[in-house]
Structure formats: C-alpha cells, structure tokens
Amino acid sequence: MSSALDAATASRIDHVFFVACGGSLSIMHPAKFMLDQASASLPSDVYNAAEFTSRKPRRLTPQSLVILCSMTGTTRETVAATRFARETGARTIVLTTDTDSPLAQAGDHVVDFEAPYTTGVPIDAKNSNYARLYQLVLGLARAFDGNTQIDALLASLGNLQTAIDKAQETFAPLFDDYAPRLARKDVIYTMASGASYGAAYSFAICVLMEMQWINSQAIHANEFLHGPFEVLDEDSAFILFKGLDSTRALEERAETFLTRFGSAENIMVLDAETLDLSGIDPALRGNLVPLIFFDTLWRFAYKIADLRGHEMLEARRYMKKLDDY
Ligand SMILES: N[C@@H]1[C@@H](O)[C@H](O)[C@@H](COP(=O)(O)O)O[C@@H]1O
Numbered sequence: 001m002s003s004a005l006d007a008a009t010a011s012r013i014d015h016v017f018f019v020a021c022g023g024s025l026s027i028m029h030p031a032k033f034m035l036d037q038a039s040a041s042l043p044s045d046v047y048n049a050a051e052f053t054s055r056k057p058r059r060l061t062p063q064s065l066v067i068l069c070s071m072t073g074t075t076r077e078t079v080a081a082t083r084f085a086r087e088t089g090a091r092t093i094v095l096t097t098d099t100d101s102p103l104a105q106a107g108d109h110v111v112d113f114e115a116p117y118t119t120g121v122p123i124d125a126k127n128s129n130y131a132r133l134y135q136l137v138l139g140l141a142r143a144f145d146g147n148t149q150i151d152a153l154l155a156s157l158g159n160l161q162t163a164i165d166k167a168q169e170t171f172a173p174l175f176d177d178y179a180p181r182l183a184r185k186d187v188i189y190t191m192a193s194g195a196s197y198g199a200a201y202s203f204a205i206c207v208l209m210e211m212q213w214i215n216s217q218a219i220h221a222n223e224f225l226h227g228p229f230e231v232l233d234e235d236s237a238f239i240l241f242k243g244l245d246s247t248r249a250l251e252e253r254a255e256t257f258l259t260r261f262g263s264a265e266n267i268m269v270l271d272a273e274t275l276d277l278s279g280i281d282p283a284l285r286g287n288l289v290p291l292i293f294f295d296t297l298w299r300f301a302y303k304i305a306d307l308r309g310h311e312m313l314e315a316r317r318y319m320k321k322l323d324d325y
Pocket residue numbers: 021022023024025069070071072073074075078205206210
C-alpha cells in the first residue's frame with residue numbers, strides 16, 4: 001500500500017480515474033465522494049471499465065492516476081482498461097484479492113485486499129476493498145492537499161469490525177421483520193445518496209438481481225423525486241439507506257415521500273443514526289457507514305435466499321457458468 005502510494009505520488013498527478021465493473025465498480029462511487037470532499041486539487045471520474053476503454057477520455061494523460069479494482073483479478077474489461085491506461089502513460093494502481101491474477105500482472109502497483117466471498121473465511125473490515133481504497137484516497141489527499149485525516153481513518157478502520165458486529169445485532173430484529181415480506185416481492189428498489197449510493201447499487205445489481213433474480217434498481221434518493229416516484233404505491237418495496245454523510249437530508253426527504261404514499265411494512269429503512277459507532281471518527285462516519293450497510297445487508301440477503309429457496313452464490317445461470325460472452 002505505502003509503496004503504491006509513494007510511487008503514485010512521486011510526481012504531480014492532475015486527475016484520478018476510478019475504474020471497475022459490477023460490485024468492484026460500486027466502491028468507486030464512495031471513493032470519489034471521499035476524494036471530492038478531501039481534496040481541492042484532484043478532480044476524479046468513475047467509469048465502468050469497458051466504457052472507459054471505449055470512450056477514451058481525452059483527459060487521460062501521463063499525469064493521470066488510474067485506480068482499478070477486480071476482486072478476482074480476472075474481469076476481462078478491467079484488465080483491458082488497465083492495459084489501455086498504461087498505454088497512454090498513465091500510472092495505475094490495481095486492487096485485487098489475487099496478486100498473481102491477470103489484473104495484478106497488468107498494473108503498475110498492486111494493493112491486495114481480503115473478501116469473505118472468495119474464501120468463505122470471515123475477514124476484518126479493515127482489510128476490505130473499501131478500506132484499502134479509502135486509504136489510497138486519503139493518502140493522495142495528504143500528498144497533494146495536506147489533508148491530515150489518514151491517521152483518523154486508520155484508527156477508525158481498526159474499530160470498524162466491532163461496529164459492524166454491533167450493527168448486525170441492532171438490525172437483526174428489522175431483518176427478521178422485513179425478510180418474510182420482501183422475500184415475496186418481484187421488485188425491490190434500493191435507494192441512497194452520497195457515500196452510500198455505491199452500496200445501494202451493489203445490493204441491487206449483485207445481490208438482488210444476480211444472486212436472487214429479484215428485479216431491482218438503485219435509485220438515487222433525489223433522482224427518485226424526478227420520475228421514479230410515479231411507481232410508488234402501497235405494494236412497492238424499497239430498501240432505503242440513511243447514512244451520515246453530508247447528503248443525509250436527501251435520503252430523509254425521500255423517506256418522507258416514501259412513507260407518505262407507500263406502506264411502511266414494505267419500506268425497510270437502515271438508519272445509521274441507530275448504530276453504535278464508538279471508535280469511528282465522527283468526521284469519517286459518513287464514509288464508513290456504507291461498509292456497515294452492505295455487510296449487514298449481506299446477512300439479510302441470506303435470510304431472503306433461505307425463504308425463497310434460492311441459493312445465494314450457486315443458483316446463478318450465467319455468471320461464472322459461461323465465458324463465451
Ligand atoms: N456481481 C459480480 C460482482 O460481485 C463482481 O464484483 C463483478 C466484477 O468482478 P471482479 O470484482 O472480480 O472484477 O462482477 C459482477 O458484477
């Protein structure tokens with residue numbers, strides 16, 4: 001990690017690109033959110049890897065830093081995006097759980113992380129993809145903007161797993177209550193804004209759609225009021241994240257509308273204000289809460305899977321079953 005950061009910051013960079021696919025892309029949105037608030041000098045963009053390679057942004061130059069992530073390190077689009085970035089002369093940092101993977105071989109610098117999905121072994125959240133990415137972001141902000149939050153981040157990450165474990169207990173009665181109703185739904189929307197939007201996106205596309213074949217869409221909490229709210233009625237099912245970042249008011253406004261025309265029994269609200277976040281720096285709570293949302297919801301997903309008789313990882317038809325697409 002520190003050697004990747006040292007190399008990436010050895011000379012001036014003027015733009016950061018966050019690039020990945022699917023669940024690995026979902027963590028890039030909160031990374032940009034953090035960089036936007038921590039750095040005045042580093043603009044950034046978030047791209048799906050195939051879009052990045054196809055769009056060929058003119059802004060990509062040898063002064064760019066491209067941060068890419070693939071849990072397996074094998075996602076073809078992300079490997080191709082890494083090669084494309086290097087061909088332009090940009091610096092690349094790749095995050096993966098497999099340091100021998102094609103992605104690791106393609107990047108300039110490799111940062112490894114842990115994921116329970118690959119090994120089945122529980123991890124400490126301080127070693128997760130989010131944790132590593134946030135360290136990179138605040139490392140960049142320290143190097144180029146004199147931001148000093150990195151020590152608070154490291155201390156907070158050390159206490160994060162305890163906060164997640166406590167959150168599992170806090171949310172358990174909510175999950176027990178909502179699982180039987182939501183498991184019967186054909187459509188469940190997720191909703192969030194700011195730092196939590198990526199977790200809502202990932203839960204919609206990777207968990208509800210990919211692993212449970214439940215129709216879903218992550219709706220940005222304010223965009224909801226600009227079209228999507230027309231589908232709302234008493235049967236509509238939503239999972240709303242209420243985080244602690246500076247966009248919380250957007251999520252609260254969406255909740256007010258949801259509960260005005262929807263039915264509370266189909267609207268599951270995860271409110272970070274109900275959590276015990278001791279040991280997490282108040283200024284970073286908004287950034288770290290999405291890890292808690294996603295991790296706790298992962299357990300909720302297994303509850304739904306049991307009720308539906310639809311195995312979480314094994315029941316896929318296409319993902320990891322086909323490779324000719
Ligand atoms: N649902 C999966 C995700 O879980 C995974 O993150 C992504 C990319 O895979 P990887 O992270 O290995 O590049 O593919 C799909 O979207």
